[in-house]
Amino acid sequence: MIFNLVKKQLLLIIRNRQNFTLLLAMPLVLVFIIKFAIGDLMHQDVPEIDAAVAIVEHTNEEEDIQRLVDELMLLPMEEGDKEKIKNNLSSFQPIQILKDQVFGHEQLKEMFTLEEITPEEIEKAKQEELYTAIIEVPAGFSYELVKSTIFNGKSDAQLTLYVDQGEDFVANIVKDLLLTFEEQMHTSSVLERNGLADLMVMPEDIKGEIHSISKVDPVSGTTYYAVGMSVMFVLYIASTMGSYAFEEKRIHVFDRILLANVSRWIFFTGTFFASAIIALAQLFILYGFCAVIFGVHWPNVTHFLLISLGVSLAVGGIASLLTAINYRFQSETASTVFSSVIITVFAFLGGSFYPVGNLSELVKFLGDLTPNGAGMSAYLTSAQGYGFSEIYMYLIYLLLFTVVMILAAVWTFPKRGKEA
């Protein structure tokens, strides 16, 4: 039965040339135009990073740590423990870790060249803007930091960062990096997890941050807009199907379906599945064309399919809700408002036109609440080669969104015995 309803809906949508234009031709043409008009601009927004960073030490870290060891040795402790602390601390040198493990990390090494300069060279370096960023390590930094870490106290030990105004983007990355680094160093969890005797920083803790920095590994403008247009135009399926369903009511075909002893809920389920399946077909066709014409490929096909499925179900959910509202209020207004206003707002928030998420956290958050925005984030994350752990929350959100839509639709849809 449901198959029959879905098949009929497919036939109807294929027969309508206007749909064909709106749902398939238009997004492709837009990707095409954007690719040639502003595709290159897009690329400049996320440049390859190749920056020089200087580090200045107003202190000798080894001496700092030695001073701390000497102080600790005066405390009443067993000889064995003293020996252990001595050994561990001699390898726990925060600045050394920053230099070797953070900036020396494989992925960061390609972006930053770290140079050590003397305090005397600072002024000159600042004036001549030789470096994108200068990290200044104050006197006694490591002593303060490690001591406070051991005694779980607060510390004022702070690195100073000078950045070159001209290179905001890179400077921000360095800033984030240092903040994370300091946080890791201060954090008592390091101690709780390993105990005083095993005091050391787990390189994994910093890896997370390094990973997110390497995110700037850019998606091409074409991929970006192929995704942007697809997730936007797939929404039109929802309003189209909402209108179709209402048309069935208007011309009394719905009455005929009821008279055949088909429950209204089967009809309703048919609308959901037909919309989801048509949405999925549309995504496949669009991405298929994008692959052939624009060379947009997906590193992980399974993830691509899962995301497409999630987006399609969400579209099915929206279509169900629009159908329900249309039936409830006996007018097509819901579909019209959705296709003329809401899709545009959603597309903007979701980043279909421009990566608005970069503007503010709030916009990014709102964008990811829209089904197209969540889908887009998932597609883009997947396009960058991230694994399932980075996209599953988007999938869960899309499913959740679908469920909420369906529940709202069931609640709105006129029940038997009511008018409509």
Add this chain to the structure above:
Amino acid sequence: MLEVTDLKKQYKQTKAVDGVNLFIEQGEIVGLLGPNGAGKSTTISMMSSLIPPSEGDVRFLNESVIKQPQKLREKLGVVPQEIALYLNLTARENLQFFGKIYKMDKKQLGAKIDQVLEIIGLVDKQNDLVKTFSGGMKRRLNIGVALLHDPSLVFMDEPTVGIDPQSRNYILDTVKRLNREKNMTILYTSHYMEEVEYLCDRIYIMDQGHIIASGSKDDIKNILSAEQTFQIETAVVKEEFTNLLKEHPSVRQLTVQEKTVTLLVPKEVVFFQTIIELAEQTNTELKSVQVQKPSLEDVFLHLTGRALRD
């Protein structure tokens, strides 16, 4: 077979149907006649279990349709007043879709579709999109869809509205044939008197939500047996002339349509002479004067004081 008791439907401002009683026996063609807005479609929707009545009951084979619509729906075919078809599907695809929702199996359905196409005379057009059809062809398909599952009872809501005379005659003959050959019971709604006169055994006349008359064709015409109808054609209808006629104690009803004046007068009165006298008196030039056999149209006029169609 089907019985309707004291059926009412109240919309916010309008009483669309106000206390309708009617019944349909197996094998009958019953006519439901009434002007625009009389409540015919609303009555049919309630009878076919699509909208719940505000009051009253509909019983099919002695079971309430309102509580248990399934049984009726299996046996019922409804031809809606609107063209309830997918315009972007072909005739055959429409029939296939609606047949399948009746859970007919493929083979059986294929044969049935051929049969229905034959009945409605669309065999040649079966693979054309419905949107390319003429009004008459759409109407015929609209009927065909309701016949797929071999209903024993069919409601037809103005199935000939807005089509050419040829298609109309085809449809009327089809209805008659279905009744005669398949013993289909039919409720036929219309505001065309001549259709109902031609088709129906029994007739209900509806106006403003009420049944204002019912019975066999003869029963209903007998309402008028006490009266005769004069149709007077004039060169120019003068107000003095019609006023004098209206004031005449024997005239029951008077309507003017362009240059024709229609009068209802008791049978025993010899009125011919009076008409000629009044015409002379007002200098009205008479073209013709006819005494008419009463039609259902006259019955409606008699009952409501209004013409059936404006």
